[in-house]
Amino acid sequence: MINYSKFKLQNGLTVIHHLDESTKLCVLNVLYNVGSKHENPEKTGFAHLFEHLMFGGSANVTDFDGELQKAGGESNAFTSNDLTNYYLTLPANNIETGFWLESDRMLGLNLDQEKLDIQRSVVIEEYKERYLNQPYGDIWLKVLPLAYKVHPYSWPTIGKELSHIEGATIEDVKEFFGRFYCPNNAILAVSGNISFDDCKRLCEKWFADIPQRQFNPVTILKEPKQLAPRQETVYADVPLDAIVKAYHIPARTDGAFYSLDFISDLLGAGKSSRFFNELVKKQNLFSELDVYISGDVEEGLLVIEGRLTKCVNMLDAEKSILNELERFKLEGVSADELQKVKNKTETNIRFNNMTALSKAMKLSYCELLGNIELANTEAEDYLAVSAEDIALSATTLLIENNCSTLYYYSKQK
Amino acid sequence: MSLNRAIAPNSAEIKNFNIIEVQKIPLDSGLDLYYVNAGNEDVVRVDFVFNAGSRNQNQKCLASYTAQMLSEGTKRFSAKQLADGLDYFGAYFSAHSSADDATVTLYCISKHLDSCLPFIVDVLSDSTFPEEELKIIKNNNIQRLLVNEQRNSFLLRRHFYNTLFGGNSAYGSFATQNDIEKIDRIGLVDFYNKNYFGALRFVLVSGRVSDSVISTISKYAKTPHLSNNTVDKSQVFSESIEPQKSFIKKPGSVQSGIRIGRKMFNRTHKDYRELQLLNLVLGGYFGSRLMKKIREESALTYGIYSALESFREDGCWYIETEINHHLRERGLTEIYNEIKKLREIKISENELNTCKNYMLGSFLRSIDGPFSLADRFKTLHDFGFDYNYYYTFVETIKNARPERLQELANLYFSEKDLSEIIVG
Numbered sequence: 001m002i003n004y005s006k007f008k009l010q011n012g013l014t015v016i017h018h019l020d021e022s023t024k025l026c027v028l029n030v031l032y033n034v035g036s037k038h039e040n041p042e043k044t045g046f047a048h049l050f051e052h053l054m055f056g057g058s059a060n061v062t063d064f065d066g067e068l069q070k071a072g073g074e075s076n077a078f079t080s081n082d083l084t085n086y087y088l089t090l091p092a093n094n095i096e097t098g099f100w101l102e103s104d105r106m107l108g109l110n111l112d113q114e115k116l117d118i119q120r121s122v123v124i125e126e127y128k129e130r131y132l133n134q135p136y137g138d139i140w141l142k143v144l145p146l147a148y149k150v151h152p153y154s155w156p157t158i159g160k161e162l163s164h165i166e167g168a169t170i171e172d173v174k175e176f177f178g179r180f181y182c183p184n185n186a187i188l189a190v191s192g193n194i195s196f197d198d199c200k201r202l203c204e205k206w207f208a209d210i211p212q213r214q215f216n217p218v219t220i221l222k223e224p225k226q227l228a229p230r231q232e233t234v235y236a237d238v239p240l241d242a243i244v245k246a247y248h249i250p251a252r253t254d255g256a257f258y259s260l261d262f263i264s265d266l267l268g269a270g271k272s273s274r275f276f277n278e279l280v281k282k283q284n285l286f287s288e289l290d291v292y293i294s295g296d297v298e299e300g301l302l303v304i305e306g307r308l309t310k311c312v313n314m315l316d317a318e319k320s321i322l323n324e325l326e327r328f329k330l331e332g333v334s335a336d337e338l339q340k341v342k343n344k345t346e347t348n349i350r351f352n353n354m355t356a357l358s359k360a361m362k363l364s365y366c367e368l369l370g371n372i373e374l375a376n377t378e379a380e381d382y383l384a385v386s387a388e389d390i391a392l393s394a395t396t397l398l399i400e401n402n403c404s405t406l407y408y409y410s411k412q413k
Numbered sequence: 414m415s416l417n418r419a420i421a422p423n424s425a426e427i428k429n430f431n432i433i434e435v436q437k438i439p440l441d442s443g444l445d446l447y448y449v450n451a452g453n454e455d456v457v458r459v460d461f462v463f464n465a466g467s468r469n470q471n472q473k474c475l476a477s478y479t480a481q482m483l484s485e486g487t488k489r490f491s492a493k494q495l496a497d498g499l500d501y502f503g504a505y506f507s508a509h510s511s512a513d514d515a516t517v518t519l520y521c522i523s524k525h526l527d528s529c530l531p532f533i534v535d536v537l538s539d540s541t542f543p544e545e546e547l548k549i550i551k552n553n554n555i556q557r558l559l560v561n562e563q564r565n566s567f568l569l570r571r572h573f574y575n576t577l578f579g580g581n582s583a584y585g586s587f588a589t590q591n592d593i594e595k596i597d598r599i600g601l602v603d604f605y606n607k608n609y610f611g612a613l614r615f616v617l618v619s620g621r622v623s624d625s626v627i628s629t630i631s632k633y634a635k636t637p638h639l640s641n642n643t644v645d646k647s648q649v650f651s652e653s654i655e656p657q658k659s660f661i662k663k664p665g666s667v668q669s670g671i672r673i674g675r676k677m678f679n680r681t682h683k684d685y686r687e688l689q690l691l692n693l694v695l696g697g698y699f700g701s702r703l704m705k706k707i708r709e710e711s712a713l714t715y716g717i718y719s720a721l722e723s724f725r726e727d728g729c730w731y732i733e734t735e736i737n738h739h740l741r742e743r744g745l746t747e748i749y750n751e752i753k754k755l756r757e758i759k760i761s762e763n764e765l766n767t768c769k770n771y772m773l774g775s776f777l778r779s780i781d782g783p784f785s786l787a788d789r790f791k792t793l794h795d796f797g798f799d800y801n802y803y804y805t806f807v808e809t810i811k812n813a814r815p816e817r818l819q820e821l822a823n824l825y826f827s828e829k830d831l832s833e834i835i836v837g
Contacts, residue, residue: 022453023781024429052708060418066698070767071424072774091429091777096422104418108815121712121737129715130734132836135563151654205416235663239559271484271496281492281549287556318771336501343503346521350454 002359002375003394005196006367011212012184016372018191020356028088028102029360030288031186031368034180034273035082036159037152037178037298045123045159048079049084049168050176053118054086055129059108064101068160071097074335082297084369087258087357092193096202103206109177113170122164122337125232127158132255139305139408146232146404147246147301151223182213187367223248223299230404240287241308242408243317246301247397249293253369258382259389260293260397262341264302266333267291271295272340275304278324285312285320297369302397322400329394333387345382353407420756426489427773430807432780435617435790438627440634443660445699446620447790451783455523456783457620459630461532461537462791465515465608468583468648468726475604476510476548483508483609487539487544492546495532500689503687504529508536512583512650512726513795523626529634537609537639542601555590556593563736567672568661568836571584573672576659577729579652584724598693599772611637619787651676658833666837669738673748673758674731675830679723680796683823686809688721688730691818691826694760695719695751698731698775702751703732713737713744725795730825738837741832745833755822759815772810776803 004018036047054077055064068075075088080098088098131137140156148154188207190199191266226248243282249260268275268291275289286306294300352358359375366374374381466477484506485492499506504521517537521529525592561567572589578585616634618626633639656675678685691695695721696703703717717734736744759770779785781804793802 020453022451024777025781066767067421069698069700069771069774072427072770072777074771074775074778076699084636089778091774093429094424094427097424100418102421106485107418122708122715125713125735125737126715128737133565133666133735135560135667142696209416237563240561246763252462261466270500270501271492277493280553281546284549284552287553297749307556307560309552337498340497340501340503343501343522343525345503347456347503347505350456350522351520354454354456354784375525 001078002353002363004372004375006372007096007200008058008374009208013207013210014187014367015199015203016187016189016360016367017196018189018356018359018363020192020359021196023192023356025089025215025356026098026190026194027356028095029189029191029359029364030086030097030102030106031187031189031355031364032084032180033185033368034084035080036155036157036181037081037220039132039152041152041155042190043164043168043172044155045157045165046168046172047084048157048159048177049119049123049165050173051077051113052123053077053111054105056115056119057110058105059110061101061104064105065290066100067097073098079154080296081157085361085364087361089357095192095194099202099206101189103210106181106183106207107210109181111170111174111177116168116170116173120165120168123158124162127162127165129163136170136236136408138236138244139242139244139406142232142234143244143246143404144407146199146230146406147248148223148361150221152220152221153296153298153300168368178213179215182215183210184212184283185206187364188369189360189364191363192356196347199242201220211319220298222351226317226402229400231407233407233409235410238408238410239412240310241312241410243306243314243321244406244408245304245321246319246404247402249300249397251300252296253371255381256389256393258385259393260302262338262382262385262390263394263398264291264293265341265344266326266337268304269344274324274328279320283320284309285317315410318405325394327400329391329398332391338387338390342383342385346379359395427770427777430627430780430804431775432789432800432803433786435786438545438629438631442635442639444613444634444639445615446627446630446634447615448622449783449786449790450622451619451786452621454538455621456712457521457523457526457618457622457626459519459533459831460617460787460791461517461533462614462617463515463517463609463612464509464614465604465612466513466583468512468587468650470604471610471648472595472600473586473819474588474596475600476515477588478547478596479601479604479609480508480510480515480696482542482547483536485550486541486543487535487808488541489535489539492543495536498532499529502528506533510683512568515608518604523621523623525716526606526626530629534636534639535635537613538636542598544598547598547601547677551593551596555593558588558590558593565659565663565666565668568663568699569670569672569733569834572659572661572834572836573686573731573832576654576657577651577674577676578656578727578833579649582652583648583650584727585651592685617787617791619783621783623752642793650724658831659835661834661836663837667738668837669734669741670733670735671741671745671748672733672834673732673781674729675832677721677728677730677825679728680792682827685723687813687817688821688825689822690768690772690810690813691755692719692721692730693772694818695755695762697772700767700771702754703748706747706751707734707744711743711747713740713747752826752828755826759819762815762833765813765815769810769813773807776807799807
């Protein structure tokens with residue numbers, strides 16, 4: 001159970017407070033409702049590039065990190081398809097420094113050509129390090145456009161291609177800031193050893209005078225229902241063949257989401273899972289085989305990703321996955337299996353609620369989803385999933401007409 | 414009065430380092446049970462620590478494969494039954510070995526502890542290492558090794574530790590395909606009998622540790638097998654090798670991985686804590702000189718850092734980065750130049766002050782929550798320290814002087830002592 005209070009400043013900034021007296025730290029988590037799905041398809045990678053620029057100094061602060069470090073703090077951020085999330089941790093008695101820094105960069109950024117040039121190059125190195133210079137690093141770059149034809153989840157957060165980042169201009173980034181970085185498009189969570197009164201006072205002091213901005217919400221196109229199987233084949237300089245199968249699943253706020261989350265665990269999580277025992281161990285067709293859901297706010301993907309054992313034929317490997325899916329649909333889930341994933345989920349939720357930061361992130365995210373109470377009720381939602389729910393999700397969604405398959409062949413053979 | 418945003422809010426001295434200390438309960442079996450009670454959630458982590466690291470092996474891979482195979486079958490349960498049993502209660506099990514020891518860990522919700530522990534006790538006293546399971550794990554690991562050998566970061570690490578400590582030493586050895594193939598059941602059973610069976614060093618429990626958690630663990634820890642009755646073995650930890658430069662060509666790589674470093678003393682040395690601060694200045698945090706120079710000014714990389722690593726018998730210090738391969742030479746020049754600046758120019762009071770505060774804040778974060786507290790205790794225990802070590806650490810950092818850091822840079826960051834590995 002995470003206790004919290006929520007209030008809104010006059011300028012539209014949503015504030016969430018959570019008191020945790022067991023820590024000596026305090027956390028500020030600022031979630032901006034802007035992710036790669038809000039980008040122009042011709043200028044992708046901007047939300048993430050912008051995240052880098054947020055550390056380059058603001059209206060009244062030349063060195064964001066320097067000031068924070070001087071007060072004993074640390075910060076970081078991440079960008080996803082749906083959102084950009086900034087967080088900082090400080091000794092609780094120095095938290096006002098955090099309020100100063102976060103409010104100032106919400107007020108106005110110090111954007112100039114030189115800073116942009118540097119961060120563009122840094123992001124290009126990040127692109128290379130994570131996507132181009134890693135074995136199988138480009139899998140995601142291939143799978144997304146296959147699965148999404150219309151919806152902006154079709155490009156990864158880092159950007160569709162390097163040229164989009166290379167082409168970013170100072171006007172582009174200024175426009176991006178003006179458009180998305182305002183109090184009425186943000187959620188601030190204050191979590192840790194800080195009283196509600198102090199939280200409220202500091203929020204008023206530092207954030208209240210930041211002007212609200214009008215902005216036109218981005219219209220996000222809905223992905224049409226997939227009607228036929230999709231396939232793509234690539235050859236890459238990797239030692240082993242790989243296969244990815246991605247199935248469309250409902251949005252995070254759809255009741256069926258929970259059963260899909262369970263399905264991914266039942267099939268692929270850990271040594272008691274079906275795929276591991278049947279396909280990795282018994283038939284030894286894969287050296288690694290994972291099943292996971294993409295975890296997006298809107299309609300996402302359930303992904304099966306495997307590396308084939310050497311000399312195993314790609315189509316045999318795929319067939320074995322399909323057979324297991326059929327068996328799963330036919331047999332359904334046993335009472336023990338269902339209890340297992342429920343117990344696992346309870347463990348995950350409890351272990352995830354252990355730090356002021358993870359609680360701040362969860363509360364902010366649930367607020368973004370439109371229901372902050374979810375932070376406390378999702379455990380019950382998971383417990384309510386029945387074997388029938390799972391069967392229904394599996395039979396309607398884990399079908400080839402709803403699937404994009406990437407055959408990723410090794411050139412090294 | 415309107416707000417003056419140009420002025421930073423006052424920040425206070427970072428203090429309040431009263432660490433929640435681990436408590437000790439000696440059990441009848443002679444074993445020490447340690448626990449730290451903290452946090453708000455009814456969860457526990459139980460670590461079983463053994464003298465079963467690669468320092469205890471006489472053939473490569475024995476320690477890591479024994480750890481990996483512990484839960485692959487016992488006299489009572491098959492691998493699947495063990496996995497089902499633990500997963501059913503929502504528990505997580507992990508077993509891994511390092512150079513110095515091996516740790517078997519159970520994470521679970523407190524109410525399920527009593528149901529989960531019998532599986533762990535079984536794994537620690539009756540593991541059978543089935544041939545069939547071993548074959549699969551070996552095969553999968555060989556394939557994983559093939560993939561890892563395509564990664565700059567993996568190749569860098571392997572060559573670095575080989576270069577520093579020697580390919581046959583406890584701290585420098587990495588498994589080859591051939592080493593993996595040579596592993597057999599007999600070797601594992603023998604390693605298990607010598608280093609797990611009756612060789613538990615201690616049990617460390619963290620989380621919301623109630624009386625009932627303690628009594629549950631004591632009940633199982635009484636099993637005669639789970640007691641501590643071994644003496645540490647020793648072997649070659651590191652060989653004496655001259656610093657070297659090596660280049661590993663990796664065709665098609667669009668970045669060059671770089672690791673520069675040397676052997677260094679471990680935590681027990683009197684200069685270690687000040688050296689931690691000096692390392693922080695150079696590459697130990699986001700605002701470090703290397704990050705500022707190589708990333709934020711020159712944009713040659715996504716990230717660069719430096720680190721001190723402390724093993725029980727030795728240690729090392731290194732800088733690592735992946736850099737735009739067209740600009741590799743420039744990157745190397747800049748890196749060596751930053752090290753040189755530490756030797757030649759005294760750090761300013763202002764920068765030193767930032768580093769001190771960051772380090773103290775970072776220490777405060779590292780003692781936040783039960784699991785962090787357990788990790789800090791493990792470090793103390795490994796090196797035979799008590800909690801004064803940390804309080805002295807705080808004082809040492811607060812009192813560190815620019816002259817002293819420059820002196821340390823001249824003592825320990827000499828270019829002639831550094832090895833350099835480049836991949837790509």
